[in-house]
């Protein structure tokens with residue numbers, strides 16, 4: 001049985017002061033709620049204070065990126081060892097904003113995945129197609145290429161520590177979510193890819209999230225799809241009450 005997972009990607013939002021306020025509110029809303037695993041991914045500057053605040057709660061810490069280098073003369077980079085030391089359990093890798101604005105290739109993402117796993121941090125690996133690729137019937141091809149780069153560097157023992165997030169780029173921050181059926185179709189496909197590369201037990205074990213304009217209005221129908229194991233949430237993770245509704249989607253009356 002895969003436990004639902006809701007991940008908040010704060011992107012480049014919230015100062016330390018603002019983060020403290022948001023996290024305190026979130027704790028009030030979601031503490032003691034055990035039905036969903038909750039991960040928040042604040043910016044680097046807020047990780048330490050976040051870690052202090054969420055101690056002894058059910059909220060888990062994640063980061064939004066890491067360097068694929070170990071350490072050394074890489075100005076501006078943050079290493080996996082630094083994130084491990086601060087108490088990060090997860091890291092978002094291969095987000096489309098990093099792939100497109102910072103020219104991260106699938107090979108870069110794979111190197112980062114390796115680096116995260118070397119330090120016991122679970123990667124949340126984003127894959128997904130652009131609008132033009134969806135419209136030209138290439139969604140599966142793109143997702144398959146992006147996933148293959150990850151499979152290339154991981155064995156059976158390692159792949160079980162990965163979470164995939166299917167994030168169609170046209171749905172991110174646009175208010176236009178994929179339909180539950182479309183999201184589920186690609187997520188099932190990713191599960192099949194995992195099964196073909198590794199085995200069926202691993203495919204059934206691995207969690208695959210949907211991301212792209214998830215909100216309290218659509219979370220229940222998305223989560224009603226048996227293959228969708230949770231959500232990677234951008235905009236709606238920046239407001240504590242809204243985020244808590246996603247975490248407690250089982251209780252939403254819609």
Ligand code: PEP
Nearest residue numbers: 172173211212213234235
């Ligand atoms: C994201 O950035 O991963 C994301 C899904 O953003 P939003 O929820 O705002 O579409």
